[in-house]
Amino acid sequence: MTNVAGHLREQNGMYQMILSWKDTDGKRRTKSISTGLPVKGNKKRAESLLRKTQKEFNPETMQQVSDLPVSEYLNRWLRESVMNLPPETYGSDLGRVVVPYFEKKRLSLKALSPRDLETFFRYERQQEEASVQQLLDWHKELTDALQYAVDNNWLKVSPIKEVDPCLDNSPVLFTDFITDWLKMMKSRVEITTYTSYERAIVHKIVPYFEPLHYTLQDMEQHPKYIQDFYQHELDRGLTANTVIHYHANIRKCLQYAFQIGMIRSNPADRVERPRKEKFKSEIYSGEELEQLFKAIQGDPSEFGVIMAAFYGLRRSEVVGLKWDAIDFENKKISIQHTVVTAKVNGTLTEIARDKTKTKSSCRTLPLIPACEQMLNKMKKEQEQNRKVCGKSYCTDYLDYIYVDPMGKRIRPDFLSQHFPDFLVAHQMKRIRFHDLRHSCASLLYANGVSLKEIQEWLGHSDISTTSNIYTHLDFSSKVSSANAIVNIFPENAKV
Template identity: 45%
Template sequence: MEQKGNITKSTYTSYKRYMDVHMIPFFKKMKIKVKEITGDEINEYYAYLRAKGLKGTSCQRHHSLLHLAFKSAMKRRIIPTNPVDQADRPKSVQFIGNYYNAEEIKQLIDCTKDDPLHIVIIIAAYYGLRRSEVIGLKWSAVDFVGKTISIKHKVLQDEDGVAGYDVMKTKSSYRTLPLIPVVEQALIAEREHQAEMKKAFGRGYCKKYEDYICVDAVGELIRPNYVSDHFPIVLRKNGLRKIRFHDLRHSCASLLLANGVQMKLIQEWLGHSDIGTTSNVYSHVDSESKKLSAEAIAKALSE
């Protein structure tokens, strides 16, 4: 599987992990040739993945990669048909995120004022950004005059370290949003704090990431993995309900829905390429908000 030039480095790394950890060990034990593989063997592989504890969505990623690999084999005339077409595509179970309500978000922000993740949490909670988008935010993306903030750069981390990219996940990921006053004040405070740290550490302050917003006390970029690892520690320390950092994105969307924001507008706010993605993830939340409409019409007609 050498299509490295057609996909991002992070995607290639994920694909390689799928192959090294699951695909190669499983199919190697079968001791059969590529042209002998049928839909039955593919289905056995999916059963193996489920036995390993992989969820439906993860199994679907393996399905897509296998289909791509066998499609390449067909193109090279190694096999006449794609055996993945004969297999049963794994079904995904609708994801229901773990959300914070407004009071929990406020409490989280309030108790992390002295934590390195404070500005990271504020941005994620108010804008529902992906982890890579939050860490990738630069000062140059914030227009304090025009009152906007642009999401157009991301930071990813792999075994080789961290790297910034101007190529976003999808075209819809590029978006310019209004600068929320609360976030603006937090950014101004953060900029002043960073200026103080530069003076305090002098030559010891890292200048490599000075255009990035999310840096630590000595100017080093906050690593994406650090965000995921440190976030649960913050929650335990402050006695807060356990959620993932990514659930701040879901919390943002659920709060928007609960306050009457239309699904299409939430799609644009989150940077989803397809409204179907937004609807599938948040349909259960939307149904909760519809109860308010039901109660309102019932009350209106009963008077």
């Protein structure tokens, strides 16, 4: 058992216990603990308390203090060092404001840096509008708490020494800021949107800028740094559309920095973003779709292909269809539930939600007889499969329409991956699964359906989306338009 020496000392009219011991490396360690007893008339009580503390004190536990989360250390410091001092000595806000802030950070005492403290004060100034006096009070309390850790050899130096709680002039690395911004966005956007941000920021943006050590102020003064990143990615072979996605992340992050006063302008607004590449999708004609429908019969992707080609459903909408979305009595299909895949914490995860891509995507479509017949057949097959498989049948997805023979829901990625392979195997023109949706729109347009009606059928939120994507697809309609007006041309203009 470790021998713990101790003695009393007077400080600010109070008795304080000073404990001393050697750690496992043979180094002398000390710890000061307030007795909470005034010097006058309490010497014997203080000596008794010292002997009791020496007997119960466990140095091994104390050596692990630096590994404690900052929030736990602050609570412990409040209990051990200031609980017996007058209430006005330390404000109640330390436990009400400072401790909860660091609880969210999951930061250990030994990992606490000046930048972490600067971020705390900046947050309180800008987000919580703390007064100067509050900032100074918290700075004083944190200074005392961290000095206590230094006095007890839990920290070598106090990280708060050079931190000014009232100034914003401390440099912040761009990579640190965009990483913190990403964490903030996690609770503000859809998980699928967040994972898209995460892929770009964690795997592309931060790795590029981290070795360069640019601060937010560097980025503001030199927008070319952002331009250089875009060019670097384009030179690596990335598409302009991918780099535009990176630009959106960077711009949104720097706009937040501008809004909270950390920079005076958004440098991303002063760069030339790559020109967006227009994607021209391949589509199937009516004849090609007819051929596809015949070939796809009995294939696991049959239901998905038919729903995408006829109703123009997205893959998330196909996989997300539930039996309660089918109104057999009134002959209607409601598109209101989706299933998407996203990487969450590095793991590919399926996310089911009672929400479509946009509000307009939530729509009701007519149930045609051929589709009704197909659904009735699928329902009977599922009931039969459940009887045959017994306990082996998966019961997690009984409310979903699109499941495999064992009851497991079809994955969205299956459609994207299996469909092109099916086309190759059957020597058919290669298109993406999503191009079936484009094929649906093209056929509607070619048959005289208005853009407004196509917009509602496909669930676009903006008619310009419908117009931009689909009006170029059917050249034959333009030929008809030309023929309609050719007869009014002057005779000498006709060929």
